Amino acid sequence: MPLKVVFATSEVVPFAKTGGLADVSGALPNYLKKKDVDISVFMPNYGTIKHFDFKIEPIEGMKNIPIRLGSKVTTYSVFKGKIPNSDVDVYLIDNPYYFHRGKIYTQDSDEDERFILLQRAILETVQRLEWKVDIFHCNDWQTALIPIYIKTTYKWDKLFENTKTLLSIHNMAYQGVFGGNSFLKLNLDSSLMQKEGELEYFGNVNFLKGGILYADAISTVSPTYANEIQTPEYGSNLDEILRRRAGRISGILNGVDYDVWSPEKDELIPFKFDKTDLSGKVECKKYILEQAELDYDPNVPVLGIVSRLTSQKGLKLISEIIFDLMELDIRILILGSGEKPLEEFFRKAANTFPNKIAFHTGFNNELAHLIEAGSDMFLMPSSYEPCGLNQIYSLKYGTIPIVRKTGGLADTVQQFMPKTGKGNGFVFEEFSSHQLYWTIRFALKTYGNLVDWSKIVQNAMSEDFSWDKSADEYLNLYKTMQMFY
Ligand code: ADP
Ligand code: GLC
Numbered sequence: 001m002p003l004k005v006v007f008a009t010s011e012v013v014p015f016a017k018t019g020g021l022a023d024v025s026g027a028l029p030n031y032l033k034k035k036d037v038d039i040s041v042f043m044p045n046y047g048t049i050k051h052f053d054f055k056i057e058p059i060e061g062m063k064n065i066p067i068r069l070g071s072k073v074t075t076y077s078v079f080k081g082k083i084p085n086s087d088v089d090v091y092l093i094d095n096p097y098y099f100h101r102g103k104i105y106t107q108d109s110d111e112d113e114r115f116i117l118l119q120r121a122i123l124e125t126v127q128r129l130e131w132k133v134d135i136f137h138c139n140d141w142q143t144a145l146i147p148i149y150i151k152t153t154y155k156w157d158k159l160f161e162n163t164k165t166l167l168s169i170h171n172m173a174y175q176g177v178f179g180g181n182s183f184l185k186l187n188l189d190s191s192l193m194q195k196e197g198e199l200e201y202f203g204n205v206n207f208l209k210g211g212i213l214y215a216d217a218i219s220t221v222s223p224t225y226a227n228e229i230q231t232p233e234y235g236s237n238l239d240e241i242l243r244r245r246a247g248r249i250s251g252i253l254n255g256v257d258y259d260v261w262s263p264e265k266d267e268l269i270p271f272k273f274d275k276t277d278l279s280g281k282v283e284c285k286k287y288i289l290e291q292a293e294l295d296y297d298p299n300v301p302v303l304g305i306v307s308r309l310t311s312q313k314g315l316k317l318i319s320e321i322i323f324d325l326m327e328l329d330i331r332i333l334i335l336g337s338g339e340k341p342l343e344e345f346f347r348k349a350a351n352t353f354p355n356k357i358a359f360h361t362g363f364n365n366e367l368a369h370l371i372e373a374g375s376d377m378f379l380m381p382s383s384y385e386p387c388g389l390n391q392i393y394s395l396k397y398g399t400i401p402i403v404r405k406t407g408g409l410a411d412t413v414q415q416f417m418p419k420t421g422k423g424n425g426f427v428f429e430e431f432s433s434h435q436l437y438w439t440i441r442f443a444l445k446t447y448g449n450l451v452d453w454s455k456i457v458q459n460a461m462s463e464d465f466s467w468d469k470s471a472d473e474y475l476n477l478y479k480t481m482q483m484f485y
Contacts, residue, residue, distance in 0.1 A: 002036050002037060002038040003037050003038060003134045003135065003475075003478055003479075003482075004038045004131060004132060004133050004134045004135075005032065005037055005038065005039040005040075005133070005134060005135045005136075005137055005478065006039075006040055006042060006122065006126060006131070006133050006135070006136050006137065007025065007028075007029050007039055007040065007041045007042065007137045007139075008041075008042045008043075008118075008119070008122055008136060008137065008138050008139065008143040008146060009021065009025040009041065009042070009043055009139045009140075009142075009143065010043065010044065010104065010105075010115070010118070010139070010140065010142040010143065011025060011043070011104055012025040012026050012041060012043050012083065012090065013025070013026030013027075014026065014054075014084060015043065015046070015049045015054065015090070015092075016043070016044075016046050016048065016049060016104050017104075017363075017365075018104050018105065018308070018363075019308055020170065020221075020254070020387065020388070020389045021139060021140065021170050023254075023257070023389055024139075024170070024221070024254055025041065025043070025139065026083060026257070027255065027256075027257040027260075027467055028255070028467060028470070028471060028474065029041050029083065029086075029088045030083060030085075030086040030087075030088050030467075031255070031467040031468060031470075031471035032471050032474060032475065033086065033087055033088050034471075035471060035472070035475055037475065037478070039088060039137075040088070040089045040090070040091060041083065041088060041089070041090040041091070042090075042091045042092075042093065042118075042122045042125070043090065043091075043092060043093070043118075044092065044093050044094075044098075044099045044114070044118050045079050045092035045093055045094035045095075045099055046099050046100070046101075046104060047096065047099060047100030047101070047102065048102065048103075049092070051079070051081075054081050054082075054084065055081055055082070056079050056080065056081035056092065057079060057080060057081070058077060058078070058079050058080075059077075059078045059079065059080050059091075062077060062078035062125065062128065063077045064076075064077060065077065065078075065121070065124060065125075065128075067117060067120050067121055067124060068120075068187060069113055069116055069117060069120075069185045069187075070184045070185035070186070070187065071184075072185075074095060074097070074098075074117065075095070076093055076094060076095045076117065076121045077094045077095075078091055078092065078093060078094065078121075078125055079091070079092040079094055080092070085259070091122075091125065093117070093118055093121040093122065093125070095117060095121075098110070098113065098114045098117055099114065111178070112176070112178040112182045112185060112205075112207075113185055115141075115142040115143070115145075115176065115207075116145065116185055116186060118142065118143070119142075119143055119145050119146050119149065120149070122143075122146065123146065123149055123150070123153075123154055126159075127154075127157065127159060130159065131159070132159055132162070132163075133159075133160070133163050134162065134163065134164065134478070134482060135163070135164050135165070135166055135478050135481060135482075136150065136163060136164075136165045136166070137166045137168065137474075137478075138165060138166065138167045138168065138211065138215070139167075139168045139170060140168070140169065140170050140171065140174065140208070141174060141175050141176030141207040141208040141211070142176065142207075143211075144167055144176065144207045144208050144210060144211025144212075144215075145186070145207055145210060145211065146165060146211075147165035147167060147210075147211055147214035147215040147216070148188065148192070148198070148199075148210050148211070148214045149188075150163055150165055151214055152188060152189060153187065153188065162482075164216040164217070164478075164481040164482060164484060165214070165215045165216050165217075166215060166216065166217045166218070166219060166477065166478070166481060167211045167212065167215035167217075167218050167219075168218075168219045168220070168221065169208070169212075169218065169219070169220045169221075169229070169386070170220075170221055170386055170387075171312075171386050172208075172229050172234065172235060172236040172238065172386070173236050173312065173384075174208075175201075175206050175207065175208035175209065175236065175238070176206065176207030176208055177201060177204050177205070177206050177207075178204060178205050178207075179204055179205070180193070180203050180204055180205065182204075182205045183199065183205045186199075186205075192210065193205065198210050198213045198214065206238075208238065209238055209241055212238065212241055212242060212245060213241065213244075213245070215248075216248070216481050216484050217248050217249075217250070217477060217480075217481050217484070218242075218245055218248055218249045218250075219249070219250050219251065219252050219474075219477065220249070220250075220251050220252075220386060221251070221252065221253065221254045221386045221387035221408060222251050222252075222253050222254070222386060222387045222407050222408035222410075222411045222412075223250075223251035223252075223253065223411055224251065224406070224407050224408065224410045224411050225251060225384075225385075225386045225387065225407040225408060226249055226250060226251030227251070228384070228406070228407060229242055230242045230243050230246060230249070234384055250477060252470055252473045252474060252477070253387060253408060253411055253412070253465070253470055254387040254389060254392070254408065254465075254470065255465055255466055255467030255468070255469065255470040255471070256389065256392050256393060256396070256465045256466060256467065257467060258396065258466055261369075261372070261393045261396060262396050262397075263280065263281065263373055263396065263397050263398070266369055266373065268365070268366045268369040268370070269284055269369055269370060269373040269374075270283070270284065270287050271283035271284050271287070271373075273373075273398075274461075275398065275457070275458055275461035275462065278398065278457070281373065281374070281397070281398060282298070284370065284373040284374040285302060285374040285375070285376070286374075287370070287374060288302075288333065288370050288371065288373075288374035288375075289302065289331065289374070291370075292333055292358035293354075293358065294331050294333075294355065294356070294358055295355065299329070299448075300329050300330060300331060301330055301331070301376040301377055301443075301444065301447045302330070302331045302332075302333060302374065302375045302376050302377070303330055303331070303332045303333070303375060303376070303377045303378070303379055303402075303440075304332075304333050304334075304371040304372065304374075304375030304377070304378050304379070304394075304399060305332070305333070305334040305335065305336065305371075305378070305379050305380075306335045306336065306367075306368045306371050306372070306378075306390055307334075307335075307336045307338075307380075307390070308336065308337070308338045309336040309337060309338030309339050309342035309343055309346075310338050310339055310342075311339070311383065312382060312383060312384060312385070313380070313381075313382050313383075314380075314381035314382045314383045314404060314431065314436075315336075315342055315345075315381070316342070317381045317431070317432070317433040317436045318379070318381070318433075318436070319342075319345050319349075320433035321433045321434075321436065321437045322349055324437055325437070325440070326353050326356060326357075328440070328441075328444060329444075330356065330440075330444065331356055331357070331358075332356065332357045332358075332379075333357075333358050333371050333374075333375060334346050334350075334357070334358070334359045334360070335360045335361075335364060335367050335368055335371055336359075336361065337361050337362050337363060343361055346359040346361075347359055347361070372390070372393050372394055372397045372399055373397050373399070375394075375399045376399060376400065376447065377399060377400045377401070377402055377426075377443055377447075378390065378391060378394035378399045378400065378401045378402065379401075379402050379440075380401060380402070380403045380404070380409060381402070381403065381404050381428075381431075381436050382403070382404055382406060382407070382409060383404070383406070383431050384406050384407055385403075385404075385406055385407040385408055385409045386407050386408060387407065387408030387411075388403075388407065388408045388409050388412070391403055391408075391409055391412060391413055391425070392412050392463075392465045394460075395412070395413075395424055395425070395460040395461065395463045395465070396460075396461060396463070397461075398457040398460055398461045399460075400416075400424070400425050400426065400443065400456055400457065400460055401413050401424075401425040401426070401460075402425065402426045402427075402436075402439055402440060402443055403425060403426070403427055403428075404427070404428055404429070404431060404436075405427050405428065405429045409427075410427075412463075412465065413425035413426075413427055414427065415427045416446060416452075416455075416456045416459070418446065418449070418452050421452075421455045421459075422459070423456065423459065424456065424459045424460040424463060425456075425460065426439050426440075426442060426443045426446075427439070
């Protein structure tokens with residue numbers, strides 16, 4: 001019998017995306033399906049999802065199902081479609097009031113209700129479908145309560161007798177913390193909210209904490225991050241809770257969907273290329289510089305950034321050395337949106353140095369692909385990075401990553417050594433602008449040496465981080481979990 005898995009998530013490419021979680025949710029289930037796992041994806045039916053384009057349809061008999069959120073009763077309906085180019089079913093939980101808000105995450109005062117509804121609705125739907133689920137694979141705080149519900153509210157149901165829960169943590173900094181009153185919306189036993197109860201967190205409710213304590217297993221998206229989060233520096237105040245579960249924590253590196261992110265197949269770039277013929281990369285560089293209204297010069301490297309603009313990504317280090325960087329012969333292309341001060345900084349920098357910097361704000365998938373293809377180097381000086389996908393995409397496009405040695409960046413990028421010719425990027429350890437600056441200088445020096453540069457580009461483009469291997473690791477984990485009691 002194939003394993004029956006429900007993959008619960010708040011974002012999935014191509015339906016809804018803010019970051020890497022969507023890329024993972026849109027690819028991993030497909031690779032598991034190919035390994036004979038009977039997997040279905042569950043997510044909210046955001047108002048921005050185009051049903052017609054994706055052939056998404058309502059499910060008969062799954063309309064206006066009542067659900068209780070504290071003392072309030074609301075309803076939900078279920079739609080169904082497929083993840084494009086796959087055989088994976090996706091079930092979309094619909095409630096226009098909660099999910100048609102123009103964006104995936106909000107600052108609204110009922111943000112907790114939106115994701116409590118999602119999780120209760122997933123469980124109720126699975127019950128109605130009478131699925132004997134082997135594994136609920138949950139992702140981040142938005143689905144971290146499922147392990148609790150399975151072991152409390154739904155414990156009576158024989159359907160879930162042998163069900164196990166896996167919580168994958170993509171980012172410890174987002175925990176789903178809400179005021180104490182939020183607990184009343186959960187319809188759970190009050191002991192969970194007593195001082196030091198599983199959901200209690202300085203008088204507030206913490207969804208992720210509860211998930212960590214109740215899940216049968218916990219995974220994070222790189223081996224290094226799995227260790228880091230058990231330390232005070234990276235644990236975002238939950239390191240002690242994580243250490244309690246140390247035996248059940250593992251790290252599985254994210255993979256890449258090379259059908260989408262590789263220069264030989266990429267549908268969004270104007271010139272394709274591969275490691276045996278890089279002429280298309282030169283054309284992409286010319287093309288994107290023209291778009292950005294910057295001059296092309298083969299001797300001048302382009303440094304790319306595609307990022308959520310948050311403190312996690314370490315971009316303030318760039319702001320600290322911007323004047324020193326502008327004395328170097330480089331171009332910088334930035335695509336990002338997020339925190340206003342960072343947006344403001346990049347906007348100002350581009351205005352001050354219009355011949356060297358171009359900044360585009362907003363979310364633009366096509367431009368993200370173009371920057372990967374047309375840049376020579378990719379900057380990711382993150383203060384922490386659970387996995388990071390852009391540096392892995394960069395490798396395949398021969399766009400050499402410059403990264404800080406943390407989390408998944410440490411697991412995927414190795415310092416280039418001119419003497420041995422080994423290494424696929426440039427790495428610095430201490431989170432300081434000084435270190436970043438000298439690492440960029442070293443990268444520029446290497447760029448100036450044709451032999452070294454072509455070696456590093458070949459090393460990078462030869463790397464293989466396809467999902468296949470990581471999907472095997474998840475499959476092994478699912479099987480191991482079945483033996484837990
Ligand atoms: P995180 O999930 O922390 O944002 P990752 O590196 O894992 O970081 O994944 C980021 C994903 O989001 C990548 O696919 C990247 O191309 C994409 N991305 C980030 N910002 C933008 C943007 N402004 N426009 C388009 N894509 C973006
Ligand atoms: C998070 C992390 C990122 C990771 C992504 C997908 O957004 O910040 O490092 O790659 O999730 O797992």
